Amino acid sequence: MKLFEPARIGPLELKNRLVMTAMSTRLAGPRGEVTEQLTEYYAVRAAGGVGMVTVEEASIHPQLPHVPNALGVYGNHLLPGLRNLTRRIHDAGAHTSLQIGLYFRQPVNGFPRFAASADAPDCRPGCMELTPDEIHYLTGLFTDAAIRTREAGFDAVEIHACHGCILSEFLSPYWNRRTDEYGGDRTGRFRFALEILEGIRRSLGSGYPVIYRISGSEFHQGGFSPEDGIALSCALEGGGVTAINVSGGLGHINHISIPPSDVPRGILLPLAQGIKSAVKVPIICGNSLTPEMAEQAVSDGWTDLVGLGRPLIADPEWPLKVREGRSREIRACIRCNQGCFGGLRDLKTPGLTCLYNPSAGRELERTVHPAIAKRKIAVIGGGPAGCEAARVTRLRGHDVLLIEKEGRLGGQFNLAALPLKKDDFTKLAEFYTNELPRLGVQVRLNTEATPELIGSLAVDAIVVATGSIPVVPRIPGGDLPHVTTAHDILTGKAMIGKSPVAVIGGGATGLETADYLSERGLDVTVIEMLDAPGRDMMPGIGVRESLLARLAEKKVRILTGYRAMAIEPDAVVASDRPLKGGGNEIRISAQSVVFCLGNRAEDAMSRLEPACGFRNLLFGVGDCRFPGNALNAIHAAYDLAAIL
Numbered sequence: 001m002k003l004f005e006p007a008r009i010g011p012l013e014l015k016n017r018l019v020m021t022a023m024s025t026r027l028a029g030p031r032g033e034v035t036e037q038l039t040e041y042y043a044v045r046a047a048g049g050v051g052m053v054t055v056e057e058a059s060i061h062p063q064l065p066h067v068p069n070a071l072g073v074y075g076n077h078l079l080p081g082l083r084n085l086t087r088r089i090h091d092a093g094a095h096t097s098l099q100i101g102l103y104f105r106q107p108v109n110g111f112p113r114f115a116a117s118a119d120a121p122d123c124r125p126g127c128m129e130l131t132p133d134e135i136h137y138l139t140g141l142f143t144d145a146a147i148r149t150r151e152a153g154f155d156a157v158e159i160h161a162c163h164g165c166i167l168s169e170f171l172s173p174y175w176n177r178r179t180d181e182y183g184g185d186r187t188g189r190f191r192f193a194l195e196i197l198e199g200i201r202r203s204l205g206s207g208y209p210v211i212y213r214i215s216g217s218e219f220h221q222g223g224f225s226p227e228d229g230i231a232l233s234c235a236l237e238g239g240g241v242t243a244i245n246v247s248g249g250l251g252h253i254n255h256i257s258i259p260p261s262d263v264p265r266g267i268l269l270p271l272a273q274g275i276k277s278a279v280k281v282p283i284i285c286g287n288s289l290t291p292e293m294a295e296q297a298v299s300d301g302w303t304d305l306v307g308l309g310r311p312l313i314a315d316p317e318w319p320l321k322v323r324e325g326r327s328r329e330i331r332a333c334i335r336c337n338q339g340c341f342g343g344l345r346d347l348k349t350p351g352l353t354c355l356y357n358p359s360a361g362r363e364l365e366r367t368v369h370p371a372i373a374k375r376k377i378a379v380i381g382g383g384p385a386g387c388e389a390a391r392v393t394r395l396r397g398h399d400v401l402l403i404e405k406e407g408r409l410g411g412q413f414n415l416a417a418l419p420l421k422k423d424d425f426t427k428l429a430e431f432y433t434n435e436l437p438r439l440g441v442q443v444r445l446n447t448e449a450t451p452e453l454i455g456s457l458a459v460d461a462i463v464v465a466t467g468s469i470p471v472v473p474r475i476p477g478g479d480l481p482h483v484t485t486a487h488d489i490l491t492g493k494a495m496i497g498k499s500p501v502a503v504i505g506g507g508a509t510g511l512e513t514a515d516y517l518s519e520r521g522l523d524v525t526v527i528e529m530l531d532a533p534g535r536d537m538m539p540g541i542g543v544r545e546s547l548l549a550r551l552a553e554k555k556v557r558i559l560t561g562y563r564a565m566a567i568e569p570d571a572v573v574a575s576d577r578p579l580k581g582g583g584n585e586i587r588i589s590a591q592s593v594v595f596c597l598g599n600r601a602e603d604a605m606s607r608l609e610p611a612c613g614f615r616n617l618l619f620g621v622g623d624c625r626f627p628g629n630a631l632n633a634i635h636a637a638y639d640l641a642a643i644l
């Protein structure tokens with residue numbers, strides 16, 4: 001395969017054409033120090049066969065991390081940790097570069113906000129415009145950081161100039177409204193980026209590889225265009241850049257930079273090709289490519305090297321598996337953004353992880369240890385929790401039997417894949433369906449675990465992972481024939497009713513159901529008790545934002561702050577005093593009503609326990625203990641399996 005032919009980035013010869021792109025992890029220490037966990041995370045990815053690992057954006061000033069626990073390269077005291085990191089990546093057989101950059105709009109420690117232009121469209125009050133002197137100061141910081149990058153043993157430095165970071169603000173006509181020499185036409189807008197390149201070249205000479213990560217397009221009216229991308233690439237080539245990494249999007253304004261499952265795969269490739277045809281330096285581009293797309297992208301000359309981001313979080317061995325013809329074994333990224341981008345945003349978590357690779361970002365604590373004593377284990381339920389429990393217990397050496405009452409694995413996550421634009425989610429069930437038999441788990445489908453069956457099993461431990469079932473509230477009219485649940489609609493147990501439809505509950509499932517129904521031409525109103533829709537969805541990772549935008553486009557009405565009080569044959573009665581009762585009542589016309597009010601545990605434990613016998617160990621995991629989401633279910637299953 002052409003993907004596995006060596007490729008050059010200036011003086012470097014990479015063993016293949018795969019580059020892990022920069023992804024912030026929040027796994028560094030509080031002052032940006034390399035931690036053992038961070039090192040292990042990258043060493044594991046390097047060992048998975050990628051040609052070059054780009055280590056995440058490192059702060060060039062101690063007061064300017066872009067997220068808490070961002071990696072730093074701002075001082076010499078950070079060098080020992082960085083050197084150890086590059087040594088571990090090199091020992092694992094990969095080249096490595098470090099991305100350096102600066103975000104000013106999301107200060108994390110009260111530092112004043114700065115921007116390219118104070119009057120940019122979304123600049124908040126108090127945001128200050130950088131003066132030319134401050135720009136020169138920052139140029140010096142970039143140069144110092146590049147020098148330190150080389151001293152730390154990185155084979156290249158990558159300058160972050162996309163996704164809404166400060167350099168991309170200068171480059172973008174959407175954000176750069178300056179009238180001095182750093183604004184206006186392309187010459188002005190490109191000046192800061194080119195001065196940084198010049199500063200680095202002056203300090204490091206012409207031989208050290210400098211990569212620029214730019215937007216091929218910001219995909220936004222008035223933003224950085226594909227023509228800008230080509231012009232900038234030509235200017236950077238003139239300034240001595242070694243390679244160009246083509247990304248896209250406009251930071252938090254759209255979500256092309258970390259695309260959720262509703263963004264088509266490979267949309268950056270035409271931009272990369274446009275740039276490739278204008279310059280001679282190598283081009284790196286990826287963005288959610290499957291192995292087949294990646295091979296085609298390099299074979300057909302769309303890009304020289306393929307960038308892989310989340311695919312390597314989900315499965316560090318993606319390169320090895322593809323090279324060895326084992327693509328079916330890949331734990332494919334489903335572009336949910338929950339564990340990775342979510343881990344970055346949710347400061348209550350220890351940082352980046354993956355929905356269904358619980359070891360990602362937790363490599364030190366979650367390595368599979370062989371069991372001391374081999375046991376016979378039965379897992380009841382083949383949803384995400386049961387599958388993960390079966391996978392890990394089997395990897396630890398136990399004999400594992402998985403019993404699932406339906407005809408396929410995946411549980412409710414199969415329903416999660418049905419709403420619009422979530423086809424990627426089917427890959428989770430595909431992974432476990434291939435992986436469990438491959439590992440030697442005995443999978444028994446179409447078999448309901450009854451107390452009798454449990455009683456007949458000669459096993460040492462039982463893991464119950466029977467999931468959850470939808471909540472159906474006891475409100476007047478809740479049992480009328482035109483009332484159903486999202487589960488019944490998605491499983492096809494209930495027919496999609498007549499328009500207009502009232503969806504009761506505006507959490508993730510309610511909104512997705514509204515999306516699903518409105519796509520079929522139905523007139524939909526969502527009734528949500530809380531003050532905002534999708535409160536159970538993480539904000540800022542693209543998924544909630546895209547879904548709400550789609551619903552708005554399709555004119556789905558979302559009534560927040562209303563509680564459904566009663567259902568009538570042609571309407572839902574809702575009150576605007578949702579928690580206290582009383583208040584103003586309104587009638588929402590509805591020929592069909594769908595409940596989307598969350599789930600309650602399917603309590604199989606109490607039914608199955610008497611049949612287990614005192615010698616058996618019985619555990620519950622996933623939704624059947626705490627109805628929630630697949631990430632929590634899978635991570636809990638891993639942790640349980642690790643101690644059985």
Ligand SMILES: Cc1cc2nc3c(=O)[nH]c(=O)nc-3n(C[C@H](O)[C@H](O)[C@H](O)COP(=O)(O)OP(=O)(O)OC[C@H]3O[C@@H](n4cnc5c(N)ncnc54)[C@H](O)[C@@H]3O)c2cc1C
Nearest residue numbers: 381383384385405411412413416449466467622623629630
């Ligand atoms: C429409 C929808 C969208 C969703 N979207 C997301 C999302 O975007 N992200 C996210 O993280 N989560 C999402 N979820 C939630 C997620 O699917 C669940 O949290 C997750 O599937 C729980 O996993 P589990 O294994 O604990 O239970 P389940 O997935 O419910 O699996 C339980 C399994 O046990 C089987 N079973 C039950 N009783 C028995 C028995 N007696 N014998 C044998 N088998 C039995 C069931 O058939 C089922 O296969 C969504 C859910 C729905 C319904």
Ligand SMILES: Cc1cc2nc3c(=O)[nH]c(=O)nc-3n(C[C@H](O)[C@H](O)[C@H](O)COP(=O)(O)O)c2cc1C
Nearest residue numbers: 021022023024057257258287288308309310340341
């Ligand atoms: C958690 C997370 C953090 C990211 N941080 C950065 C970053 O610091 N710099 C950067 O250039 N891109 C960053 N990205 C974007 C990725 O490098 C990559 O371009 C994007 O995820 C799309 O590629 P993929 O579909 O292969 O993941 C980040 C992505 C994720 C998921």
Ligand code: SF4
Nearest residue numbers: 333336337339354355
């Ligand atoms: S959390 Fe979701 S988007 Fe992120 S790497 Fe894992 S599967 Fe991919």
